Amino acid sequence: MTATKGLEGIVAASSSISSIIDGVLTYRGIDIDDLAENATFEEVAYLLWYGKLPNRSELAKLQEQLDAYTAIPEGVIQQIKLYPKDTNSMAALRTAISSLALYDESANEMTAEANQLKAIKLQAQLPAVVAAFARIREGKDPIAPKKGVSIAHNFLYMLTGKDPEEVAVKALDQALVLHADHELNASTFAARVTVATLSDIYSGVTSAIGALKGPLHGGANEAVMVMLEEIGSFANVEPYINNALANKQKIMGFGHRVYKNGDPRAKHLQKMSQELGKLTGNLELYEMSIKIEELVTGQKGLKPNVDFYSASVYTTLGIARDLFTPIFAISRVSGWSAHILEQYENNRLIRPRADYIGPVNAKYIPIDER
Numbered sequence: 001m002t003a004t005k006g007l008e009g010i011v012a013a014s015s016s017i018s019s020i021i022d023g024v025l026t027y028r029g030i031d032i033d034d035l036a037e038n039a040t041f042e043e044v045a046y047l048l049w050y051g052k053l054p055n056r057s058e059l060a061k062l063q064e065q066l067d068a069y070t071a072i073p074e075g076v077i078q079q080i081k082l083y084p085k086d087t088n089s090m091a092a093l094r095t096a097i098s099s100l101a102l103y104d105e106s107a108n109e110m111t112a113e114a115n116q117l118k119a120i121k122l123q124a125q126l127p128a129v130v131a132a133f134a135r136i137r138e139g140k141d142p143i144a145p146k147k148g149v150s151i152a153h154n155f156l157y158m159l160t161g162k163d164p165e166e167v168a169v170k171a172l173d174q175a176l177v178l179h180a181d182h183e184l185n186a187s188t189f190a191a192r193v194t195v196a197t198l199s200d201i202y203s204g205v206t207s208a209i210g211a212l213k214g215p216l217h218g219g220a221n222e223a224v225m226v227m228l229e230e231i232g233s234f235a236n237v238e239p240y241i242n243n244a245l246a247n248k249q250k251i252m253g254f255g256h257r258v259y260k261n262g263d264p265r266a267k268h269l270q271k272m273s274q275e276l277g278k279l280t281g282n283l284e285l286y287e288m289s290i291k292i293e294e295l296v297t298g299q300k301g302l303k304p305n306v307d308f309y310s311a312s313v314y315t316t317l318g319i320a321r322d323l324f325t326p327i328f329a330i331s332r333v334s335g336w337s338a339h340i341l342e343q344y345e346n347n348r349l350i351r352p353r354a355d356y357i358g359p360v361n362a363k364y365i366p367i368d369e370r
């Protein structure tokens, strides 16, 4: 038995939710470029869960369900108020989503219908949790969700208390579409491993949030912004990147385990970053990002991934840096839950083997002889 480091190239599950074939990403067979240009995030979530695009009445029903479940239990709000003020935002999200299960009577019900409804509840509540956390840590009260508006609109509304501009809603909605699912990425795999023991959907999503938090996965979007802030100005891009590459540092937002010729989602975020920069009259972050790409691709052949341009997009939308990865989760919970439902449908415990490389024939030594 020999191990494949990082399971690279290992096919670990069959799935009909999303695919990456020859560098092309599809959700249920539909090219991500097509969805990014045309679909709303709610349509995409429906597509991931049910395997087809919703018609008008199906979409209206989903909207009604999202409206019914977006408000989070008072108990969870009270708990968030007890978190230390400087709590890491992804740690807060991981804890609060786990807590939601305590207030859901159907948390451990395992019928297909109950699990489907919990997928919708989690999708509805996750943005409300992020917004409540962001406000409570600033000493503000959480804002009750609106009804009849999109998840992107509602999230920005619950964050600020103001109806967002259409352009901000459109940008966030497109970002949510782009992040919704990605085959067997680390967090989705973590979710599938957890529920393959027949544990509940909240446990699966909690595991996934823990996996997304790391900077080699979803945490990279925040790390990109930290880097942009450290660089500070366009003039400093070249010396900073040259120095980082010379010191063999990883440049966050570049490289990918599966895409070697570029992440198809990055170009949409790049365009969005440029458009938002033009609208706000401040293109500095965009221009710095373009220069970083030129240098990293030129010297290392590495292309930007989904996280790279999302940093400048979210910053231009006025969103705090440490909410970038939680926003990734707001979108990816659609994919996580679709994969969890798929895992339940055709479940087998996920339990691989390890290539043991430790000592052999060792003997127990009594404590006084050590």
Ligand code: ACO
Binding pocket: 006, 215, 216, 217, 218, 220, 249, 250, 251, 252, 253, 254, 255, 256, 257, 258, 300, 302, 305, 306, 307
């Ligand atoms: N900057 C500089 N060098 C890099 C980078 C990078 N961002 N990414 C890979 N490399 C180099 C590695 O140092 C390694 O070089 P070596 O062979 O000389 O040692 C080589 O490219 C191969 O890289 P690995 O880390 O082995 O590739 P792996 O497939 O394991 O990792 C990963 C992929 C984690 C995405 C990696 O490219 C990385 O760390 N990128 C930065 C973090 C990031 O942006 N993560 C988000 C990914 S997208 C997502 O999860 C949503």
